[in-house]
Amino acid sequence: MGRxxxxxxxxxxxxxxxxxxxxxxxxxxRSGDLLFVSxxxxxxxxxxxxxxxxxxxxxxxxxxxxxxLSIVQSEITxxxxxxxxxxxxxxxxxxxxxxxxxxxxDAASDVLVEIFDERGRxxxxxxxxxxxxxxxxxxxxxxxxxxxxxxxx
Amino acid sequence: MGRxxxxxxxxxxxxxxxxxxxxxxxxxxRSGDLLFVSxxxxxxxxxxxxxxxxxxxxxxxxxxxxxxLSIVQSEITxxxxxxxxxxxxxxxxxxxxxxxxxxxxDAASDVLVEIFDERGRxxxxxxxxxxxxxxxxxxxxxxxxxxxxxxxx
Amino acid sequence: MGRxxxxxxxxxxxxxxxxxxxxxxxxxxRSGDLLFVSxxxxxxxxxxxxxxxxxxxxxxxxxxxxxxLSIVQSEITxxxxxxxxxxxxxxxxxxxxxxxxxxxxDAASDVLVEIFDERGRxxxxxxxxxxxxxxxxxxxxxxxxxxxxxxxx
Numbered sequence: 001m002g003r004x005x006x007x008x009x010x011x012x013x014x015x016x017x018x019x020x021x022x023x024x025x026x027x028x029x030r031s032g033d034l035l036f037v038s039x040x041x042x043x044x045x046x047x048x049x050x051x052x053x054x055x056x057x058x059x060x061x062x063x064x065x066x067x068x069l070s071i072v073q074s075e076i077t078x079x080x081x082x083x084x085x086x087x088x089x090x091x092x093x094x095x096x097x098x099x100x101x102x103x104x105x106d107a108a109s110d111v112l113v114e115i116f117d118e119r120g121r122x123x124x125x126x127x128x129x130x131x132x133x134x135x136x137x138x139x140x141x142x143x144x145x146x147x148x149x150x151x152x153x
Numbered sequence: 154m155g156r157x158x159x160x161x162x163x164x165x166x167x168x169x170x171x172x173x174x175x176x177x178x179x180x181x182x183r184s185g186d187l188l189f190v191s192x193x194x195x196x197x198x199x200x201x202x203x204x205x206x207x208x209x210x211x212x213x214x215x216x217x218x219x220x221x222l223s224i225v226q227s228e229i230t231x232x233x234x235x236x237x238x239x240x241x242x243x244x245x246x247x248x249x250x251x252x253x254x255x256x257x258x259d260a261a262s263d264v265l266v267e268i269f270d271e272r273g274r275x276x277x278x279x280x281x282x283x284x285x286x287x288x289x290x291x292x293x294x295x296x297x298x299x300x301x302x303x304x305x306x
Numbered sequence: 307m308g309r310x311x312x313x314x315x316x317x318x319x320x321x322x323x324x325x326x327x328x329x330x331x332x333x334x335x336r337s338g339d340l341l342f343v344s345x346x347x348x349x350x351x352x353x354x355x356x357x358x359x360x361x362x363x364x365x366x367x368x369x370x371x372x373x374x375l376s377i378v379q380s381e382i383t384x385x386x387x388x389x390x391x392x393x394x395x396x397x398x399x400x401x402x403x404x405x406x407x408x409x410x411x412d413a414a415s416d417v418l419v420e421i422f423d424e425r426g427r428x429x430x431x432x433x434x435x436x437x438x439x440x441x442x443x444x445x446x447x448x449x450x451x452x453x454x455x456x457x458x459x
Contacts, residue, residue, distance in 0.1 A: 125345035128437030131281030284434030
C-alpha cells in the first residue's frame, strides 16, 4: 500500500469516483514532469453569499479537491508519484458583495496539506466570478509535479 | 511542406494573419520547452446568452483558437515544432444565467484535436466572467510544449 | 550589489515589504526551474470604472507588481536569480461597462520591463471579473523561470 493511500486511510478520507470530462479535452495532461489537471466544478450550485453559504462552499471546495485527486489517481495510478502540488487556481461564483474567496479555497488547500504534508503546500490564486459552468459555486484546477523516476507507462 | 501545414490544407483551414499584442507584452513567451501563449479575445463582442448566441460564441471560439495558432506559427515558424497542446484556458463573457461555457470552448478544443490529433488533446478550464477586454465574448490563452529537438533560433 | 538591485536603485524603485499569504498556501512554489507566484490583490478596493478610476487602478497594478517582486525576493534572496518573467495573469474588478483591463495591467507589465529589460517581457492574460478577495480592484499572479545555476538552498 502506498504512503499516500495509507495517509488517506489514517485521515478517514475516501476519494470519490473520478468523473470523465464533459467535453473534448483530457482530465489531465502530462507535459514533461508537469501534470496539468483540468478544472472541475462543484456539485454545489449557486452564488456564494446569496444562494449558498460560506460553509457550504467550503465543504464543496474540499470535496472538489478530493475529486481532482481521484481523477489524478486514475491517471497516474499511484498518488505517491506526486512530487508536489505546485499551483491551485480556484474561482468562486460570488454574490456581488462576497469577498471571502480565499476562505472558500482554504478548505481545498487544507486538505491537500493534510494528505501530502509539505509536498501539498502550493501557490494559489482565488478569484471571484459572476458565473461558472452549470451554475456551480466553485471551480478548481491544478498544476502538479510528478517524480521523474516514476514515468507514466 | 510540414505535416501540420498539410493537415490544415486537408481540413481546408486557412490560418488568419497574426495580430500583435495591444500592449507591452509578448504574443508568446518561450520558457525551456514550454511556450506560454498570451490571451487574445474574440472579434465577437457582447455577453453570451444575452447579446450573442451560443452558436455565435462557438464560431468565435474556433476562430480565436486559429488566431492563436497563427500567432504561435509566426513565433516558431513551423507548427510541427509543437510537441503537444498542454493547457487551454478560456473565459466566456456570460449573461447572468448563461452556464454553458464548456460548450463554447468545445469549439476551440475540437479544432485543436482536428489539426493536431492526439498531440492536440489538452487539459482545459472554462470559466464564466462578467466582462472582458474590449467587451469581447471569448478570451483564450494556452500553454504549449515544444519538441526539444527544435530549438527556436 | 546585484544587477537588479542596482537597476532598482537607478529607477528609484524601493520594493515594499513582502506580505505573508492570508491562508494555508505558499507565497511562491518552486517546481524545477519554474517559480509559481501566488496571487496578491491590490490595497486599492472597488470596481474600476465605477468606484475607482483607470489611473488609480494602474497605480495599484504597478504597486502590486512590486509587492510580488518583493515576495519573490524574500523567497529567492537575489532577484538576479530570475532567468525570465514568463507569464503574468491579472484580473481587474470591472464595472459592467469597463473593458480596458489591458490598460490597467500595462502598468504592471511596464514596470517588469523597466526593471528586467528583455528578461521581463512576458506572456500575459488580462481578464475582467465582478469580484475579488477583500473587494480589491486588481489581482495578479505570475510564473517565473529561475536560472538553473542558482539553486535555492
